[in-house]
Amino acid sequence: MVKGIEYLTDIIEKCDDALDRLVTLGMSPNNEKQFERRFSVAEAASMVGRTRNTLYRLGEEIGVSPDKNPATNRIIGYKLEQINKMREHFGTSPRRNNDDKCSVIAVQSFKGGVSKSVTTVYLAQYLALKGYRVLIVDCDSQASATSSFGFVPDTTFDIKHTIARFLEGEEEDLNYAIIETYFPGIDLVPSCLPLYETEFDLFNAVSHAESNEERAEYYNEFANAIATVSDRYDVVLMDSPPSLGMISINILVAANAIIVPTPPSLYDFASTAQYFRMVKRVIAGIAPNKEYDFIKVMPSKVERGKARQIDFLNIMRDQFGNSILKSVFALTSAIPNTASLYQTVYDQKKKDTKVLQMLDTLFSELETEIRRSWPSHELALEEEGVI
């Protein structure tokens, strides 16, 4: 039977219904995704940097006490917001000083599927758990990062909710686009499919620009947008599309650090080599004085059991030296498994200690790089023996 418009209309309706049902699977009864993880008194003490006893005493003083099971009166644990309140009270919050500049990081590669979005979301969650204020700017019209926070981008958002409205000159700052996520400490500028039009709009604008100054403006749009809100955040993470276009160039200009996820395989590595060549060309052409606080290749989807991958990783390490992270983002079924429940390993109630350890080791290395760019952290980093 020939299948035409009617058939497609039917499929689209079915898709929409299925999407609605799938989304509610990951939601609480009031239809909102929630951060359900609670932290034991021991965990909270370590996160706050004070003893358990101090936490108990303080609780009474500033009205912070752990959740209890009403039936048994047993302690369930502290909420992340409560831990952050205690961090503030004791001055153990790791946030940057107002004089330090916000760390604006591009998670970028021109290869698809290398773990850019997963890295963006997991790094954001790691940093938020540490008490940093994080903004994710989803710059990819595939909107994977936006979906990870429990949204169905193309039914919930349209172009006016994305960074595009600022670019169209309809807003003075990016505040209109910022939404709180269910994860305390993480805000999001969402994306959705129509953001791909921005690619063409910017390209058109640059092609018709009448002067170099005007052209430069179109490369600086994302930087300008982010600069209007970055004083409220410690870290801004930009999840990038897997291509070189106007959006990716804007991301390069807006960033002051770059993470390049690269699986240890020939094609992925070749693509990273190509990526650096293009970055150099782009930067040399439009922002020759640009400097980054750090540029790090991050081995991603690493399968330790595969000898060939490990050989490859060793060659990458030999060649890249300081420009490659010491730790790796290992391939683990925990990533897709938790995603299928609309969760991540960080917000799962039941702790996956081994995977958490892998993630924490990796992201603490990046956390150090971020802190290195903040003069107010210099002394602490020295005391910790990091620098």
Ligand SMILES: Nc1ncnc2c1ncn2[C@@H]1O[C@H](COP(=O)(O)OP(=O)(O)OP(=O)(O)O)[C@@H](O)[C@H]1O
């Ligand atoms: N460490 C990991 N272990 C297992 N699966 C992973 C891991 N990292 C990423 N994945 C899976 O690989 C796929 C691609 O990951 P992701 O979406 O982060 O890549 P991407 O680089 O953002 O892709 P795109 O270029 O399409 O935006 C996803 O299905 C994700 O769940």
Ligand SMILES: [Mg+2]
């Ligand atoms: Mg992606």
